[in-house]
Amino acid sequence: MPLHLVLMTFNDLTLVLVYMCVLVLKSCENSPSSCQTFGFGDSAEGTFLFFLFFGLSMLLVQLLVSVIALVAESARRRRQEIEGVARRLCYAKSGKLVEASSIETGGYHIFLSHVWGTVTSNQDQMRVIKQRLLEMVPNFKVFLDVDDLEEIDNLDKYIRRTRAVLIFCTDGYFASKNCMIELRASVKQGKLIIPLVDPDASKGGLTKQQVREQLIKAEESCFKKWGFGDTGPSAEELFAALFVNEPIEWNRIGAFQDVTLRCIAERLLPDGHERTYLQREIVHEKIVLQPPTKGYHVYCSQKNEGAMQLMQEFASDRGLTLKLTTSGRRSSTDSDRQSVSTGRTSAEAWRRCSRSRSDQKTRPHVQSTTLHVTQDIDKLGECDCMLVYLTSQTWTNAEASSMLGSEVGSAMDAPVSLLLTHEMPGVGGQEGRFGCEFARFFSCDDGATPTELLRRGIYGKIAVALKGGEWRKTSMVMLAKAFAGSDAVGQEDAEELKSSQEMSKAVQQELRIPASALAVASTAARGPAIARSAAESVLDSMKEMLSHSSSRSSRLSLTWSRRQESAVAVEVTAV
Numbered sequence: 001m002p003l004h005l006v007l008m009t010f011n012d013l014t015l016v017l018v019y020m021c022v023l024v025l026k027s028c029e030n031s032p033s034s035c036q037t038f039g040f041g042d043s044a045e046g047t048f049l050f051f052l053f054f055g056l057s058m059l060l061v062q063l064l065v066s067v068i069a070l071v072a073e074s075a076r077r078r079r080q081e082i083e084g085v086a087r088r089l090c091y092a093k094s095g096k097l098v099e100a101s102s103i104e105t106g107g108y109h110i111f112l113s114h115v116w117g118t119v120t121s122n123q124d125q126m127r128v129i130k131q132r133l134l135e136m137v138p139n140f141k142v143f144l145d146v147d148d149l150e151e152i153d154n155l156d157k158y159i160r161r162t163r164a165v166l167i168f169c170t171d172g173y174f175a176s177k178n179c180m181i182e183l184r185a186s187v188k189q190g191k192l193i194i195p196l197v198d199p200d201a202s203k204g205g206l207t208k209q210q211v212r213e214q215l216i217k218a219e220e221s222c223f224k225k226w227g228f229g230d231t232g233p234s235a236e237e238l239f240a241a242l243f244v245n246e247p248i249e250w251n252r253i254g255a256f257q258d259v260t261l262r263c264i265a266e267r268l269l270p271d272g273h274e275r276t277y278l279q280r281e282i283v284h285e286k287i288v289l290q291p292p293t294k295g296y297h298v299y300c301s302q303k304n305e306g307a308m309q310l311m312q313e314f315a316s317d318r319g320l321t322l323k324l325t326t327s328g329r330r331s332s333t334d335s336d337r338q339s340v341s342t343g344r345t346s347a348e349a350w351r352r353c354s355r356s357r358s359d360q361k362t363r364p365h366v367q368s369t370t371l372h373v374t375q376d377i378d379k380l381g382e383c384d385c386m387l388v389y390l391t392s393q394t395w396t397n398a399e400a401s402s403m404l405g406s407e408v409g410s411a412m413d414a415p416v417s418l419l420l421t422h423e424m425p426g427v428g429g430q431e432g433r434f435g436c437e438f439a440r441f442f443s444c445d446d447g448a449t450p451t452e453l454l455r456r457g458i459y460g461k462i463a464v465a466l467k468g469g470e471w472r473k474t475s476m477v478m479l480a481k482a483f484a485g486s487d488a489v490g491q492e493d494a495e496e497l498k499s500s501q502e503m504s505k506a507v508q509q510e511l512r513i514p515a516s517a518l519a520v521a522s523t524a525a526r527g528p529a530i531a532r533s534a535a536e537s538v539l540d541s542m543k544e545m546l547s548h549s550s551s552r553s554s555r556l557s558l559t560w561s562r563r564q565e566s567a568v569a570v571e572v573t574a575v
Helices: 003-030 032-038 044-085 123-136 152-160 177-188 208-221 235-242 254-267 307-318 346-354 377-382 398-413 451-455 469-484 491-511 515-525 532-547
Strands: 089-091 108-113 162-169 192-197 276-278 296-300 321-325 370-374 383-390 417-423 464-466 556-564 567-574
Touching: 003 044, 108 123, 108 152, 108 177, 123 162, 123 254, 152 162, 152 177, 162 177, 177 235, 192 235, 192 254, 208 235, 254 276, 254 469, 296 307, 296 377, 307 321, 307 370, 307 383, 307 469, 377 383, 377 398, 383 398, 398 417, 398 451, 417 469, 464 469
Parallel strands: 108 162, 162 192, 296 370, 296 383, 321 370, 383 417, 417 464
Antiparallel strands: 089 276, 556 567
């Protein structure tokens, strides 16, 4: 019963009892014999004391019931809030919520095996996995050592009571005796093993080859010391059993993490289950590709290896017709087209450059079924954006990379928005797509991003992350969202950006501030978040330049603002 109905009922009951008390007291005053009839003695005093005690008792009962009702209502609202935020796993065909299969008392659907107590401790990731699995399928039974471990000397017992074992293959796991006990027990008992890998080497991620090497090393130097003896699976047998099933990739980016958790949950469902989906997963968003504001949606440089193939893949995934315009004309190599003007004050230019675009008129949502692409550099100014496809090969070809850099510079001059995409390392064919860490674009023996482009803030906008395998579909949706937000720069914005460039040159000449510092300041004024590795690289370069500066007026104030773990905002101001 709702809380307000409970309270109303008790209030009504209390009023009735009070009224009855008054009637009895009045009757006792008028007729003592009536008091005796009701068993209250020959005066109203006994009646008063009785009803006083009775009334206080009812008041206490009412307060107790009210407290219980309030607690119950609060719990109900919390459950509603959790259910409103929780994202359940559902069957795609029927739409029904996924329920875990029944399991014996004290058993577990999944055992989370990970290394902890080291530099690469994975306790935080395992906590996230457990919480999210329980959010997706509330009746999952998930073993996590910090919650469920009671006897560390009897790990085999816990493995025996679980149906599947997730092995988080990170640096240090195969050098841990307890972790190896769990892995060996899982193989001996024929448990379903779910290998989880981290593509980020800086977080302890290992390749399959590194996993094999660490297993062999543990067998040679540790197995006897740990008391494993000569019986049991060898390193090669453990490796083969570990990767019988395709590894699942751990991800920290929210949209990709949804896919990771869905893949883990699906491994725990009975064989032959229908395909599932996660509520409010990004792949279900309806993204409308609008007609280009100019002549083309995107310019793809012929010097950007793989860019055209990405657009073909994107068009195929989104059900679009790709219309390509090509030209045999060579790309321009003139990278310096900025004009110099001192017609605006620096303060006015900075204010105009950093002004929000939220008040701009938006175009009606008219869906386009054709993706208009050109590779003709002469039509660059007719494009809504220029695709910059970043892989380990992008800046490694001296001549082609130089020409690509020139075209990117032309786009920044036009100005035409840059649509940055980045093939990340991981499973699902990313090696063939030359996936790499983003830091490679700042310092790489084979070739990094041209200094001129770094100076001008090429990475001022976060690149669209591209992954392989089960995560590829999510990448295509993220790319579609980027297209939806990459409207062509309007005339007013073009004037503002040109004014900012003119102002930057003027201030540089007047105050003798390093040009690269001014470019970063201009980027920061437009308000984008800069990838952490990019920010660190740029700031280190600026600090080095400032340390060699001979002019007091060229000093800069650098302010860091940590917004989230993966990104920072950088503000640079002249002082």
